[in-house]
Amino acid sequence: MAETVLSISHLTKQFDGQTVLEDLSLDVSEGEVVVIVGSSGCGKSTLLRCINALEEIQGGEIRLRGELIRHDGKNLPELRQKIGMVFQSYELFPHLTVLENLLLAPVKAQKRSRNEVREEALALLERVGLKEKADSWPRQLSGGQKQRVAIVRALIMHPEILLFDEVTAALDPEMVREVLDVIVSLADQGRTMLIVTHEMSFARAVADRIILLEDRRILEESSPDQFFTAPKTEQARKFLQTFEFIRKKKEEA
Amino acid sequence: MEWDYIEKVLPLYGKAAWLTLRTGTAGILLAALTGLLCAAALHWRVPVLRWITSAYVEISRNTPLLVQLFFIYYGLPKIGIRTDPETCGIAGLAFLGGSYMTEAFRSGVEAVDRIQEESALSLGLTRLQAFLHVIFPQAAAISAPAFMANVIFLMKETSVFSAVSLMDLMFTAKDQIGLYYRTTESLFLLVSAYLLILLPLSLLGSLLERRLRHAGFGT
Numbered sequence: 098m099a100e101t102v103l104s105i106s107h108l109t110k111q112f113d114g115q116t117v118l119e120d121l122s123l124d125v126s127e128g129e130v131v132v133i134v135g136s137s138g139c140g141k142s143t144l145l146r147c148i149n150a151l152e153e154i155q156g157g158e159i160r161l162r163g164e165l166i167r168h169d170g171k172n173l174p175e176l177r178q179k180i181g182m183v184f185q186s187y188e189l190f191p192h193l194t195v196l197e198n199l200l201l202a203p204v205k206a207q208k209r210s211r212n213e214v215r216e217e218a219l220a221l222l223e224r225v226g227l228k229e230k231a232d233s234w235p236r237q238l239s240g241g242q243k244q245r246v247a248i249v250r251a252l253i254m255h256p257e258i259l260l261f262d263e264v265t266a267a268l269d270p271e272m273v274r275e276v277l278d279v280i281v282s283l284a285d286q287g288r289t290m291l292i293v294t295h296e297m298s299f300a301r302a303v304a305d306r307i308i309l310l311e312d313r314r315i316l317e318e319s320s321p322d323q324f325f326t327a328p329k330t331e332q333a334r335k336f337l338q339t340f341e342f343i344r345k346k347k348e349e350a
Numbered sequence: 351m352e353w354d355y356i357e358k359v360l361p362l363y364g365k366a367a368w369l370t371l372r373t374g375t376a377g378i379l380l381a382a383l384t385g386l387l388c389a390a391a392l393h394w395r396v397p398v399l400r401w402i403t404s405a406y407v408e409i410s411r412n413t414p415l416l417v418q419l420f421f422i423y424y425g426l427p428k429i430g431i432r433t434d435p436e437t438c439g440i441a442g443l444a445f446l447g448g449s450y451m452t453e454a455f456r457s458g459v460e461a462v463d464r465i466q467e468e469s470a471l472s473l474g475l476t477r478l479q480a481f482l483h484v485i486f487p488q489a490a491a492i493s494a495p496a497f498m499a500n501v502i503f504l505m506k507e508t509s510v511f512s513a514v515s516l517m518d519l520m521f522t523a524k525d526q527i528g529l530y531y532r533t534t535e536s537l538f539l540l541v542s543a544y545l546l547i548l549l550p551l552s553l554l555g556s557l558l559e560r561r562l563r564h565a566g567f568g569t
Contacts (some may be wrong), residue, residue: 149472178474190494192487201483202473254474 099126102162102258102289103148103228104156109156110147117143119313128287132300135310136336140295149180155262161257181259182252185266187243189235195287196231201249208255214253219247225279245279261292295339301325309333356535359526366522367543373436373516374508377443378501382443385451393459410449415510418442423514439511447504458493459485464544491562498555505548519543
């Protein structure tokens with residue numbers, strides 16, 4: 098059994114008295130890819146935001162390799178360096194070039210040497226096919242390119258775990274592929290990842306474990322094959338149906 | 351128009367222009383500093399300080415500079431705070447400009463999306479690092495046009511300084527008209543001197559704005 102990287106136990110999250118996540122527990126082991134699915138507003142994104150303490154939690158605890166993540170913790174910046182987060186809306190820094198976007202945190206937060214990080218950044222950009230964009234400004238990139246840069250920006254911090262928050266939701270359909278390919282290749286390298294997505298075929302391909310979040314808690318937890326072919330719960334079946342399109346033939350109607 | 355007269359009094363206007371430029375610049379710099387501190391107090395919601403700041407902004411914006419100067423020059427000595435005219439002018443300009451600068455900086459900081467800060471924090475930057483490297487540069491670019499407009503506005507407001515017997519451009523021109531009845535020449539010199547100070551400032555402002563736009567801001 099691989100070592101546990103992330104451990105969430107009895108997490109409760111409320112917004113203004115309204116419970117969004119309740120008594121939620123989840124462990125992610127080293128090298129594991131866990132995909133979280135669920136209908137809009139079920140708290141998937143909130144869960145990710147709790148993990149890197151962008152949200153305060155009202156109950157339970159979250160640990161990264163045994164270290165407690167607290168919203169007001171003194172070591173929060175150090176812990177966040179070990180948690181790579183990729184946002185739906187990319188959130189590149191518009192006043193910095195692609196390369197400067199990648200260098201900022203390693204140089205300022207991790208105090209690594211600029212030259213060393215620069216070389217790594219260029220190598221990583223090459224791997225995602227964007228080496229020639231190193232000196233471009235974010236606004237000159239397409240959505241898919243921006244998101245690939247955002248992934249590299251998370252990777253260059255050498256995180257213990259990567260969190261992906263609906264990273265293709267804001268993309269045009271033809272750009273979804275290039276981003277998902279990058280994530281699949283990261284899975285092949287054995288990266289530990291927690292992914293929130295609405296792309297079901299991607300989820301099936303990349304996941305070691307699928308989690309259905311519904312009604313504030315984990316409703317179903319299965320292997321991808323089981324989840325997509327023989328879901329255990331009625332809700333999971335209903336959820337999967339929302340992705341299918343069945344149309345009666347005209348003469349039947 | 352008598353050019354002989356103009357030539358004779360030119361050094362007088364030169365001296366006055368220097369005074370206008372000197373007090374104006376000092377007042378504007380202090381106003382910018384005040385604005386930065388107040389904007390920070392409002393942005394970080396510093397307890398107590400943010401209430402004081404809000405009250406200051408309202409008082410400063412809703413009273414005329416002339417009244418503020420009178421208050422500093424004639425009012426404050428009654429409680430033992432005595433100022434010379436130049437200090438009074440600079441302090442008055444800083445008091446008035448501080449609120450305008452606060453609003454300029456605050457609108458810039460607020461225009462930067464919160465998630466930009468979250469993005470910086472989730473990379474492991476501290477709050478201060480996120481502010482210095484991510485929020486401030488973007489906010490400064492957004493604030494630049496309002497900031498430059500304030501600079502020009504405040505430089506023009508120095509013309510009120512004559513009311514507390516500062517020998518600025520306005521004072522000199524009025525003095526000359528009173529002494530020699532050279533209205534045309536005096537007004538000509540007055541307008542020219544202000545244009546000489548303000549046109550380069552405007553030019554500098556548009557150059558700055560253009561540069562910031564070209565730096566790739568605003569996705």
